[in-house]
Amino acid sequence: MITEIAPAPERTAAEPARPGRRRRAWDEVPRWQIYLPLTVYLLFTLIPFYWILLFALRPAGSTSLVPWPMTFEHFEKVWTERSFGTYFANSVYVGLATLVLTTVVALAGGYALARFDFRLKRGFMLALLCSQFVPGALLLVPLFQIFAELRMINSLGSVIIAETVFQLPLSMILISGFIRNVPYSLEEAAWVDGCNRLTAFRIVVLPLLRPGLIAVGSFAFVHAWNHFLFALMFLSDQGKQTIPVGLNTLMSADSVDLGALAAGGIIAAVPVVIVFAFIQKWLITGFSAGAVKG
Amino acid sequence: MAQAAAVAKPPAPPRRRRASATPRRLPYLLIAPAALLMLGFIAYPVLSVFYYSLRNHNPTKPWRNGFAGLDNFTRAFAHDPQFWDTLTFSAQWVVVEVGLQLLFGLALALIVNQTFVGRALGRALVFSPWAVSGVLTSAIWVLLYNSQTGITRYLADAGLGSYGTSWLSDTSTVFPAAIVADLWRGVPFFAILILADLQSVSRDLYEAAEVDGASRLQQFRHITLPHLKDAIVLSTLLRAVWEFNNVDLLYTLTGGGPAGETTTLPLYIANKSVDAHDFGYASALTTVAFVILLFCSIAYLRLSKFGGDSK
Secondary structure (H helix, E strand, O other): OHHHOOOOHHHHHHHHHOOOOOOOHHHOOOHHHHHHHHHHHHHHHHHHHHHHHHHHHOOOOOOOOOOOOOOOHHHHHHHHOOOHHHHHHHHHHHHHHHHHHHHHHHHHHHHHHHHOOOOOHHHHHHHHHHHHHOOHHHHHHHHHHHHHHOOOOOOHHHHHHHHHHHHHHHHHHHHHHHHHOOOHHHHHHHHHOOOOHHHHHHHHHHHHHHHHHHHHHHHHHHHHHHOOHHHHHHOOOHHHOOHHHHHHHHHOOOOOOHHHHHHHHHHHHHHHHHHHHHHHHHHHHHHHHHHOOO | OHHHHHHOOOOOOHHHOOHHHOOOOHHHHHHHHHHHHHHHHHHHHHHHHHHHHOEEOOOOOHHHOEEOOOHHHHHHHHHOHHHHHHHHHHHHHHHHHHHHHHHHHHHHHHHHOOOOOOHHHHHHHHHHHHHOOHHHHHHHHHHHHOOOOOHHHHHHHOOOOOOOOOHHHOOOOHHHHHHHHHHHHHHHHHHHHHHHHHOOOOHHHHHHHHHOOOOHHHHHHHHHHHHHHHHHHHHHHHHHHHHHHOOHHHHHHOOOOOOOOOOOHHHHHHHHHHHOOOHHHHHHHHHHHHHHHHHHHHHHHHHOOOOOOOO
């Protein structure tokens, strides 16, 4: 068991020099103390996932605990009859537009924060931090009034703007942190070679920011994809609604069609699962580099 | 004005010389889109909430609209037991959720930080509910808690409990039922953040502690915990604010029921403004919520001595 512990073989070699000590107690956690709680927790995590899969795949009215015989009737039904096809397209559009808008605006602002000293900088940073405490949910009515005045109610644009605005502060703080990690001298070297600031940024800094931008963009997409309240409030036209609103409609029906709800849930989860699998390796390093350490 | 501001830092170090060759307005141009969006869609709505909190404003009763002074606030504190009920429930919800999420998140992070066979898969599975939305969480747990075909049916088959039990519509079980559903997707957030921070603890510290004969529990208390302190303080604070404000899950899972048992203050505010059109009063309640959040956040950072002596 101890052989799988990798770090620093020379330390292991040095071990006999301290007789009488327990060797590396921290690494010698008994295996059952890892696997037992992990298994219990994994059951708690995975049973709900299995449950929704079960309901989505077994025929209506079945009480079997395995999804067999398997059917895709619920998916077909929810995709066409319950317009999840339309909701899906709307959600993809909102998610991608939020991703692009958030990333571009946060990149510009983040660059300014990372590379310039200017008088309003401290105030701006403070505003970014304070905005973390402003709950979007409590601003629904004034936001509704603003979008009504802009004639944007019932247009996906209202949701895109609202999602972007509440994503921006954290994205900008994260991106400015990533830019600060790129040495300024690299950019200056490019200027000496005759690049202007924009070109230097594009060919020197941008490629190095890619992992960070992927993480920030993915967060923006997932948030916009998942978020429910703005879409619920600003989009009344059924053809304009998004997946979470569709799920809510299924849930609040008088007699809930459980198979359709489960299939709709799976449809809602697919893009998020893909994005999650894609960014997982950046998640931990990205957070430790940017968010917590500031 | 913008120019004057940028000039105000004249003796740039030589390294910055080329940078000053670009227009002085550049930083302002770069933050302008973000600043304008935030002014228009965060600052302005916040100010309008403050403004309306001092007015009667109800589109269905326009004859009463006008300046109200502090009437809305008096009404909340002195004459609205529902305000107190929902505020108490919000506090209860936040404390229980954040406390349990931290506890389980910390335990999980410590476990998956060990070296063991299947660690990568274990981490991926443990973290997987992280990105699941509140509405999807509700959908999943509505299926699990369903009285006819949910988990209770199979528990009853096994002789536990009785058939037809609906945890979400019984006032005595709805709170733990909703708490568990929210824990399911909330724990991974803490696990991820704490795991990220655990990776930066120097191994040498543990080895030194071992040389001194410290037990694993002592190592945890005197090395790990102090190292994690800032991350824990910050993530619990952000999570508490988030849990306070978040309405997706409870709105879709219980709708604030049964009998208003799970109505948080934000849900109550949404009901007042959206359903009852009582916008002046809802704005006053929003203002109260702001002040409470701000006060609690500052107090929490003070009491926890955030960013202070630790490490």
